[in-house]
Amino acid sequence: MSGIPMIQPSRMAVTSASSTKRSIFSEPSVNLRSRDKDLANMEPALDDNLKQDYISTMYLHPSPFAKGTTAESWTRNNRTIRSAFRPSTNEIAIFVAGKKAAEEFPVKQQATDLDNTIFLCQPSIPKSRIPFITEMFDVFSNTTNKNPYTAAFAYRENYDLYLKGIKKYQIELEERSLNEMETDDAQSTSKEQQIIKDIYAIWQLTEYMFLTSDDEKPLALMLSKWLAIHEFDALVDKAEDLTKQRRKINDPEFWPFVNRCILRGMRNNVMYIIDEALREEESDDVADALAELLRLLRGIPSLETMIRDSSLKARHSKWQQECKKFAKSPELKHLDSQAATTIAILTGDLNAIFAQTDSWKDALAAILLYTDPDRPRQEIGSTLDLCISKYLSGKEITLVDRIKIAIFQMDAIKAVRYCSSFDDPWLVAHMADVLHQHGFLDPVGLTLQDLTSSGLDTNIRDFFIINYAQSIISDPDLWEVIAGYLLRCGHTGRTMLSTWICHVPLDSPEKAIKVLEFCKNNNLLDSLQSINRVIGVEQEKLGRYDLAIQHFIASKDNDRVAKVVDNLMRKFLKDGTLEMDESLGSLSSQKVHNEHVEFLRLYGKFQRYRKSDKVVLAGRQLVDLLSLEKAPKKYWALLLFDAMPLLESKNLVFGSTDTYELMRCLEEVVGSPHKSEYLQSLPPNIAAESVSTEDRVLQLNVIRLSLVKNLARALVHEPFTGDLL
Template sequence: MSSHLDLVPPLVEKGHFGDLLSSNETISVSSSSYDSSLAIFMTPNHITMNPKNTTTTYDEPIYFASYDIAPSSERRLFITDTAIIFNFLQDMLKSSKGKEASWLQSSDATGLIRQRAIEYVNFIKECWIHTSQPMPRPDGPLQFTSNHYRILYSCFSLFVLLYIPEPEYEKAPVGEELMEWLNIHFIEPSTEEGDHLSSLDSPWEDDSFWPYLTRATLRGLTKASIFFFHTLLKHPSREMQDLIPVVIPLLESQPRLQNFKAERDFAYASRRWLDKVKALRVEMDRVPEELRFDDHDNWWDSLSDIVGILEGRGEVIQRVSEELGADWKEVCCAWGVFVDTRFRREDLPEIVSEVVEQMPPDPTSMEDMIHSALFSDQPEQALRHAAQFDPWLAAHLADLMESLGMLDTSVNSESELSKRDEYVLSYTDYLHSDPTLWRIIVPYMYSCGEIGRERGDALLLRVPLYLHVKKTSDSSSLAAEAIANTVKEVSALCLEHQREHVRREACKVAAQLLARQKDYGLAVTYYISAEDWPGLGRVIDRVLEEYIQNGPASFASYAAKFIHSLQELPSRINTEGIFAHRLTFAVRYAQIHRLRAEGESPAAIFEIITLLREEIAPKSWWAVLLCDAVDLLQGGSNSLFSSNDLVLLLRRLEEIHIRTSQGCGDDYLNVLLRTIHGKSEKDALDRLKPVRFALAKYFARCTVSGSHNGVTLSQ
């Protein structure tokens, strides 16, 4: 993240701050909740309003800026893939909460943490190799150079080497491992130098010969050293030719810890080997001063430096390293191979402190400063430098450090965050420069205590449910599909992190959006999922309004999509009864109109009777249902209604008249009145007169035919 922003052209020129003060203006900033961008603009300190016009236009340029450049190209892939490793580690740490408190310090836990850390290292290495290769980049140029990933690789692998060794090897000598790390990440001497020298008949005559051979020996590059020592068998100095057969076997037989089963055996072999080196020193000292030169240089001094390295003389190693242009790291790594072959990880800070007094790290190189802090066992300082270099590195190192017990877990009184959480949330701020990375950002946030969870909740509730879709014949279905897919992903994250209230709120937002788009079927599904019963009621009302405004066909097409939601309701024990009834009514009333359209009058009549008998239908719709029932009688047979059904219809009709006369007509006649576009209750009652007449006529017809089952009109 940048510590400052440069605006081009500048709002205020350098050295002209006084002009800003005299202009009576202020630099204003507005932050975006969608991403990490800012809008920057000038505003007057005082605006004189025109009394005749309450609005004033103030023209000023608006700058849009961001502290971070959104991840793209290879960086985006790097972020998404390493997030998978992070989530695996968090899952492991969550599962450990059900175990004993000491489990995290056990070898099993350390082994699992080491496995995740090595996965980070391997992936960084792959990314470095990928970015190093000259190849076409269809996704655009690299956002970060291969050197950036090389630095990540060197820092992360050093951290794993020093702080997450293999279980049971925590107390093992570390010198050879450090030298191997140095040779992998900082290749010296170069292959080109070796190729050049090997092509010469008398390579010792080249100015780079002895520096190359000295550094190859210092780095423990045995094969290269032995190869060029063999060339010295042809050296014109007889004394040199006599010494080389002693040097070569020493290089070949230098003890390596990995070749011994017990450290005790390694220590014994090292002492024996060092005795042989001392014997070589005695042989060298016998060479007369005047015979220590050839035609080009003092070969004896150069060979003496190499023998001094093999002897483990710290002052020689440090002097030679400075002469060769090496840094403090090379001295520290060589120390564990030649000076003290048994030094352990806990011994390293003391050695480093001595070396850096004479060879300090480069303060202009974040890589060198991170290495220095890690070598010196200063994890918090390493994190500060890592944060300056790349927030990704600081966040993931901090995450591992806390799990290993390397960081203080206490909460800062000001930020209310632990050290680890500060770096992880800073990384999420960087990621938020690209709001489409919300799927990755949220798990990081949810791993950061209550503050992180609050931020994660807020981010999920701001996730755009769909991007603007071009208006086509399929645009509404595409939008609905986009919303459904996004809500599904949001819900999955909420369920994974036990954020049920956020899931419900997201479903509620989706339902509102879908309702505005008239996708009532999906809207109802999400309102039920959110358990937002008032919202469910509003959607049902809007669908019923479709009947009033646009007729039964439009209403039926919308309400038919509620069937699946209606089937879900019984499984929800907390469902509000009134809203369940309203949803049931909408679905079954749509079914009535479908049956009517298909000529299934008996089935339609049965549904109407059921809605009225079971009081599923709201009273405001009774008049409409009675009109529908009478319409079905026109031309129908005498067997559409039973006498009991007929009595029920007459009773509902009578209740409407009685309640209307008592001043409650709006509760019973409002829907019918709006449906027939009437102006008063009288219009609605007039519409019901044919209903009463038709029912009486039908009852009479049933009486004549003998199908009244003994029920008289007085009933």
């Protein structure tokens, strides 16, 4: 590989690229010798069991090593560069690898730090293109689910925005190019201009050949229009020069300009310039000849009326007979010799057409205009072959020309195959989508191996859309666009989406909410749980326990909820504070169905009753926590110690039934094989960390004695009910 375009260091890289113009590969991202680095994410690059077709040999330019290092020197030292691609993050891991086993190599290989370095790189997205990417995704999402046949109007209304968007971006690039002259950004803008220019031409040609319904317009007319839009710059400049001249017909470029315009079907331009020349002409003979030529041009049968007028072919033949008659008339001799070529083109003379055209596209357009203007699209094969053999025989055909030829041949599969090698994956993704909707990408007898070695379980259209989504995956601001493309690519796209979306950076609360809503609305339940778990962990670190618990409940991670509750209880045991309003915030006013949250809520309620001396309500709350087993057993001992002040109150708080229940709970704690765990959750003022389990059990005797005394009182007196009034 000669180079990788638009490469920047990964966000995972340990060291960033230098700010100078040298290669970004000049500094290591991960050093394998450092044991402190987390290499968990490097498995694709480090796994020796990877399949050979997953790792490809790469030679990078500029070199990632010292200046002057060559591939030959790596070979002599038994080294090469290898890479592994991770689709989920669109990253390439690049590293040095031996070509032969050490025992097979005749010279002892000296290892260097560079032999133990992995470079991570990622394609970057030019910021100037992001508005175009976003706008075109909106067009894609509005058209891809519509049927161009059953919902033709709605489909066409949205589809037309494709061409408008491409043209709009092309104009923006032209304006930017004028502002960036002789700057460092001029080269990248120029390259982007060429890419979009090619995309614009290919996209419109595809529309003319494949998507024009019922052949409503002649191909000859549409092709002339296409050439006028995409290859007219020189003609426009020449037209401006000619209009400034007093004697236009004397300009040596006058007739070549006329011929070029006629070949392109630019009849109005030709008639204007000849009419101007006629007004300036002083010679009657020349003026008469120009007037006759002008009459012939005005008499060209209108292609626009072809469908409504079935006699076009006969009228065209009659008109050409008049042209041939003028070619033999003495009037023509009063004009420049090149005027004869003009008439020969109008008569459909192939030799004249080929002599005056510079490309196979110009020749094709001219032949269709002047030999057979109503030729159906499906029947231009022989004419196309003639033009190709005339201009491209023995020459290296460019990729863009191959794409255009495949489109003229109406071979959708071949066109998509060539577009897959184009500089920008945007084209093939959206072109494949549109052709698929119109039924031109028939998968029968065709596998993805015909286009790629990937072999994904998906169709052609989905494969290229997924590939495009991966190409922009390095920009976190485009996550909604990426997700939208993957969502519309069947099972394979949804599978990739469910994994990738869990790695979208949640760098703001608003973005986190958007990602969660997207997963919920699109039934990505596993991803929804994973993202909620990640957010919950971050919220817990920030001390936002109510939000942490909500996200853990949404993630169905009951263990995490229990952990937050335990952390809050440990905080309470340490400093004696458990403010529900501060710690759990909105949870206190929401219906959150979770046993751990319910325990914390009820325990906080018990603490508030106790602090406000509502002893009866506090006692009932405490008994409910124990008897209804709303409190985990590891907190029973704590609750029993919490009961001590109520047991010793001058008013009888617990009746006999409640006292028996407290005694039962006490015996379950003491008799449990897990009593050492249960007795750990005690505040420091009752038992320090160094106190043994046996000593903690002895401390429970104080509770037992209080319960016995309370039972004796309860058998004689009725419980106090003052708090309930």
